[in-house]
Amino acid sequence: MCRWLTYRGDPIYLEDLLFAPRYSLIEQSLHARKAAVATNGDGFGVGWYAERDLPGTYRDILPAWNDPNLRSIAHQIRSSLFLAHVRASTGTATSRANCHPFSNGRWLFMHNGQIGGYARLRRRLEALIPDGLYEQRLGTTDSEAIFYLMLHHGLDRDPLAAISAAIADVRKLMIEDGITEAFRMTASLTDGRSVYAIRYSSDAEPPSLYWRMEDGRLTIVSEPLDEHVQKWLPVPPGHVLVAAEASEVTLSALAA
Template identity: 60%
Template structure:
């Protein structure tokens, strides 16, 4: 399983979260504490919003701890909204095209988890991707498939509703194919202004997801960045977390 974090708040340098904490994201890539996979060495990626409506991306297939460019960039880059992700493959190639985050137009997306039985479902799910977007698909992951499935459901109108409908698409195909392997899913989606995160599982074992408010910022993580558990709040199973500037955090259940 992968590890990721998202940040929304006053402009900050990336290395404040990627390197400085005791259990920073790069440290989690080496030794995750709340993941099935201890090491997340199959690539990494950054996505951020600057002066343009579409996000910037930096993705690489190297392990995060072994890329000097990442350390240098993290020291210099700063943003008010950014995503970071370290990848542990669930069967697809270690390649830049399979690294998160994924971007289209103003949207940025990253994921941790697995679509149960994806090898059997891949053709069915890819057939649901809108024709205009299918040529943009560059990799082979279930995560990228899920991202493009969102655009069947107009995320501009309601991003949380689009995520819920995308999960329903996947669940319908999984159950229709009599696949017993569960769908386990945490993800973050942004349009450059707000972040919608989700923690979902079709069984009782969703991937971990936490959040905290810190000096006017909201930080959402796969696992806490320090040992102070009281500072971090667990996102409940099968819930959305929504945050936007000056609006704090809202949690609401996923009505499937």
């Protein structure tokens, strides 16, 4: 399973969270402690917001620990909102198009988990994405398909409803096909203003997801970045953490 982090707060250099902490995301790419697999070496990506309207992204298929360009740009880029992801493939190809985060307009999205029976469901799942959005899909992952389902269901208008509707679409197809494998996910998405972090599973074993707010700085992670585990709060299963612009963090139960 993949590892990821989201940060929103005072501008910081990306390296402060990607490389500096004891259990940084780069360390997790080699030695994850709360994942099904310890190594997440099937590519990586970062996305950030700066002075332009649309976010920037940098994605590649090298392991995150082995890309000197990532260390170089992380030393230079300073942002008040960024997403970062290290990938462990669950069956789709290791390609730049399949590396997270995915972008569409102002939105960035990244995901950890898997749709059970995705290979069987893929054609029908993709058929739910309207042509105008489907032509923008570049990769083959279930993660990107979920993102485009959310966009289809009105992510710009009502993010919580769109998230629930996309999950419901997936579950409906799984039930119709008699698939008993679990649909598990944590995901983070943002339009550059509000941040949404999802923890969901169709069984009783959702992937780990934690958050911490200190001095107005929100950090959301697949697993804690330091040894002070008690300072990191788990996102409850079946909930979305919402950090709307200029408001407190709230936790909303998924309708799906």
